[in-house]
Amino acid sequence: MKKTLAVAALMSVAFVGAAQARDQIRIVGSSTVFPFATAVAEEFGKTTSFKTPVIESTGSGGGLKLFCAGVGEQHPDITNASRRIKKSEVETCAKNGINEITEVKVGYDGIVLSNSKDAPRLDLTKEQIFLALAKTVPSKDGKSLIDNPYSTWAEIDPSLPDVKIEVLGPPPTSGTRDAFTELVLEEACDSFEAIKAIKDNKDQHGAVCKGVREDGAYVEAGENDNLIVQKLEANHDALGIFGFSFLDQNGDKLQGSLIAGVEPTFEAISAGDYPVSRSLYFYVKNAHVGTIPGIKEYLTEFTSDKAFGGEGYLADRGLIPMDATEREAVRNAALNLAPLSM
Amino acid sequence: MTDMASLMEDRAAAKVISGNLHTPVDWDSPKIARNIKKRYAAERRFKIYGLSAIAIALMALLVLGYSIVSKGYSAFFQTYVQLEIHFDPAEIDPDGTGDPAVIGRANFDSLVKEALRNRFPDVTDRRERRDLYDIVSGGASYDLRERVLDNPSLIGQTRKIWLISGDDFDMLNKGYISADTDEGDRRLNDQEIGWYNALTSDGAVEKQFHTRFFTNGDSREPELAGIWGAAVGSFYTLVVTLLLSFPIGVLAAIYLEEFAPKNRFTTIVEVNINNLAAVPSIVFGLLGLEVYLNVMHLPRSAPVVGGLTLALMTLPTIIIASRAAIKAVPPSIRQAALGLGASPVQTVTHHVLPLAMPGILTGTIIGMAQALGETAPLLMIGMVAFIVDVPGGALDPATVLPVQIYLWADSPERAFVEKTSAAIMVLLGFLILMNGFAVYLRKKFERKW
Incomplete structure (x- = not known):
């Protein structure tokens, strides 16, 4: 009897406020x-x-x-x-x-590509980002498509620092990743003759333009942008991809890379000058x-x-x-x- | 392996030395002594392996604990700013009605803003004023309202009052924002840091214990965000889980252990229960979504659905633990009861179950602790959500503690970093309490035969 009462009491505690029409x-x-x-x-x-x-x-x-x-x-x-x-x-x-x-x-x-303040600030073009992150890239002579051979930024362009390519970014389920693929990789890919040549083959063209390398240079760091921020603080060679608001909050630790010569600032994004927004x-x-x-x-x-x-x-x-x-x-x-x- | 080998060597040596059974083994011979030494060394090595395993585990725990506590302890304190507030009757209650409804509607925010303007009269630019108002949190006006409602005689007076500060100001005071970096790189400009220094030198900035953290629901303002909403949500969810999984789990265990015939059917049930215990929890979330939301049309985000889903997840744990506890009751007790004329049901309810209870309860509490820390299944049924209001029942939208941690960890504002760690501490506190309770129950009701 005592037990039944206790259970009844618990039930009534749990179920006060029964369901009515939603007012929220x-x-x-x-x-x-x-x-x-x-x-x-x-x-x-x-x-x-x-x-x-x-x-x-x-x-x-x-x-x-x-x-x-x-x-x-x-x-x-x-x-x-x-x-x-x-x-x-x-x-x-x-x-x-x-x-x-x-x-x-x-x-x-805005989607930013940023790194720690203690490392040099990068000035990248969309093509360079494509060469660094795409799974398949045109070979040096521009004639064929090969698996991405680049391991340092300097190999892509001698003006870039000689550090390992290591980019932390969101997984494919994320909208940020969708937007990054669309605004950077897909836009850059047709500026290469070898990729333009296969434009008629829609499937292959799409796969080349959207494919992100899986050999460890691009690290899927999860949906948590704060985690990427913390990893960038610890690893000065790495770059991170995330939304502008996280750069805005961590401006004392991180800097946004210039893309096509434009720095990701509040003004540049709202004026439409920054290309990845x-x-x-x-x-x-x-x-x-x-x-x-x-x-x-x-x-x-x-x-x-x-x-x-x-x-x-x-x-x-x-x-x-x-x-x-x-x-x-x-x-x-x-x-x-x-x-x-x- | 080496132990085995050396033992064989010993035997062989003993045999060689003894020659035949009549000559005794010379235990002092150098060969035997060497072997014994070797065996002692192996013993010591084994001990060291065990100790180092424990040391590694403890180190990992310490590192984890240190990183959480060192990041999170500051969240239990909050920066307050002392300002001279003039409780202007014209603003609060112009007609002098003293009616709480009128006072409740008054714009207390403007009192705070006026106090800030009076404190720094040379700030006139609109943009600078906006920065100035950020010193005090938007939540301060609610505090003032409470104060006046509690004590209407304040109206007309001017008092020095501690007001809760905004999150950037709080971060500056706690040292998470450094004034040494370039002005453009930090959230606060030089002027704001100047205001901070002026207020500090007046002694008008101090840290106080942050009770709001324990009494508020979620908020997008880090200084107003609290874990109470999530804690209540966790409570309702666990109550539902317990009410369902405990009786069902224990009854299933009793039937399988005491009454079920041993045939193919019970074997299949048994295998399935063991399998279910290892199924990833997200699968239970999908099941919950399909059955409770799409078929039964229960409300989304409600603890009732969360509890039902988590009950599915904890059931196998409870059944397995309960079966083990029931099995551990010596058969002599059953035989004695049956021998004295008790029916099988009486045997179970009067003897077996009370004796198995400590084990059953321990298993249940561990299952509950598991459910308390779960987020994945709740994602599918809509409990990963921003919910400001503290839930009033199991049918109100709610979230739970681990989900709150996840949501804060994902928020851009820097002040949420310490909140995240603090919430982890609270969750760990609950888990330790629950596990401690399990140990207590076991010790209290334990029986030895």
Whole structure:
């Protein structure tokens, strides 16, 4: 009898607050947008009477998959993405009854290639980065494609330091890696004659342009950018690939390599001069606006100048804001819930 | 091997020396003495191997402990800044109503900003003022509100009050940001460091014990982030896990050990249980996602689902430990009970189970400790999330301690590095407590036959 009572008591402790209709916004998606979305969510929770939204960090692809699974309170209302939604994803959404999606552009994020302050600062071109990191590269005479033979930077270009090529970067599941491949490797690869020559063979061309070497020069360091920062402090020869906000926070220890002669600074990225930057987005399920309380107010908070504006609190956290006219356009589209058409 | 060889050598030597059985072995002969010496040396070497294995393990533990504690202990303290706050009635309660609702809505942030402007009156530029306001955390206004609500007579007074500082300022005070580096390379510019020095020389900067760390939920502001939300989430999750896995696990163990016939079916069950104990935990997460979320439509991110999933994971551990404990109860006890006329159920519930309980509890607690440290299965069911509100029940969205550690480790702000280590210390503390409890139970109820 005593035991039954104890169990009953524990049960009642555990199950107070039974499930009702959801009164809390649910957000999933990109780990790159996560630090910004959480900052907005917290501010939103503090300054309005709504509950603070719950935000999961699932990655852009995973987020869109959850988002497009259907309409109803068991599905998320908003998904963050560090890339634009794909046509196939829009189709999946439509198939599951989600016909109206609002796209909100948040701002930009730069991807930096940086090393310790105690090592010389590198000035790289995209081609040099390709030669250092691609799995297959053109041979010296430019006629054939061979496995990457370079082991030091100086072998690629005598002007670069004579240190081992060692780059710590994100694994293939990461949006940062996707963006880096797209913005650096794929852009650089067609400037080599030998790779251009195989352009008609789509499969091989894609594999060459996207393939990252697996012989130890590129180290998959996991999704945790702080870990890469700590490893760079300890290993002065290594370079790391991560989002600009981590360089911004660790400017006393790390320096960003110049890419195509441009230093990764707040100004250079927002002006579009720094070549490795991407746009960040989030997507709203229009059907949930009105059923789940607070979505419109969340949009208002996110697109306010004090959040994603030039001097807003998101800029303090490393987001590169858009210019005022673009922000105005994004804000209007967001608040009118203008559906995305592709 | 060498031991064996030398033993053979001994025997051979003894035989040679003794010649026949009537002549006694000459134990003092040099050959025997040499062999004995060799065997003692082997003994010593073996001891040294064991000792060095323990030494290596201890060293690893020390290094781990040192790196966590040295990085994390500073998170238990927080920098506070003393400012002269004027509780302006015009700002807090212009009509003098004394109504808590009115006071609660007042803009306490502007009181803090005004105090900072008064302290450094020569700062007028808009950008510089923004920097100036960063000295004090955004959370300070909530403190002021609480104070005034507790003690409305403060309105109209001017008091010196310790306010919680912002994270960059806190990092500077703790020495994680060095003033010696180039201005462009650090988070704080020369002017901000000047303000810090001015405040320090007034004695208006001090470190206080950081109670917020233990009472707050998660936050994106490192100085406001705490582990209470995650600790409560872990508690609800473990309660659900325990309520499910303990009774089911123990009943399964009793049946398999005491009642089940030995046939092919029970052998298959047995093999499967042992296999399940070795399945990677992420697999249970996928199972949880499919069964609890997609089929049963339970809420995402809720401790109830986390507990159900972790219960699947701990079940094999509990069953295996319980079976071992039940098996260790001597058969004579069962025979005596049955001989005195007890039914099999009575034998089990009155004799076997109480005697096996210490072992069962130890296994359960170790299984629970395992569940407490698990993140992978929770990823699939949405518990890896940013959740500010402390959960009020097992159906509210929640996260757990190891997930909180993971999320902080992944945050760009430098102040989260020390929070991460501090949270690891708290988690390790819980694990040590649970394991200590397991040892206590074993010692207390242990029976020797």
